[in-house]
Amino acid sequence: MPQITKGGKFVFGWSVVRSNGQVRLPDMAAEEYNIASEGKVVLFTGSAKTGGFCVTRHGLLQESPLGVLPDNPDLASYERPEGHFVSYKGRKYCWLTISEDRTLTLTEEMLKILDIGPGTRLLSIRGSCYAFVMGAKGPLLERANRYEGEVDCFV
Known part of the structure; x- marks a missing residue:
């Protein structure tokens, strides 16, 4: 797992x-x-700086201080x-559903909301212990594009 800049975030690919x-x-x-x-x-949804989206699962999100599952029972119960x-705290x-080969299928509406589309390259970034980031823009992606080492690509 490369670290794009010294002391910076680790990226998965x-x-x-x-x-x-x-x-x-x-x-x-x-x-x-x-x-x-x-x-x-x-x-x-990702941050304003990095865009894209964050990925987690219930078991991790329940332990987070965000409170999203208790405050959104229809999300917590998959109803x-x-x-x-659902909008919650910004x-x-x-x-x-995630497939066995770890693939997600995003609808056109989801792509619009996430401001990404076919062909968008997303950089997977180690985030908190609760979620990882699939970033679409910003300085870290610019540095990753200039990185001379190897970063795996999953298509």
Whole structure:
């Protein structure tokens, strides 16, 4: 797992949004966060600086101080329709099924909300212990594009 800048964040690799909205998550990120263990993941919008989205699962999100699951019982119980976002404390959250090969399928509406589209390169960044980031823009992605070492790409 490369560290793009000395003392900076670790990255797991690049993922490319396919024409059908599918995004393959990097193996190391999926393994470190045990992301596919529940068969479903929770996505939430990324920061204004990095964009994209963050990926977590209920088991991790329940332990976080965010309070999103207790305050949104339809998200916690998966009663909210799959891929339908709910706004909470400045971010948008939804749940999705994750395939065995760690692929997510984002609808056109989700892509619009996340401000990404087919062909977008997302940089998977180690975030907190609760979620990893699939960043779409910003200084870290610019540095990753200039990085001379190897960063895996998942298509």
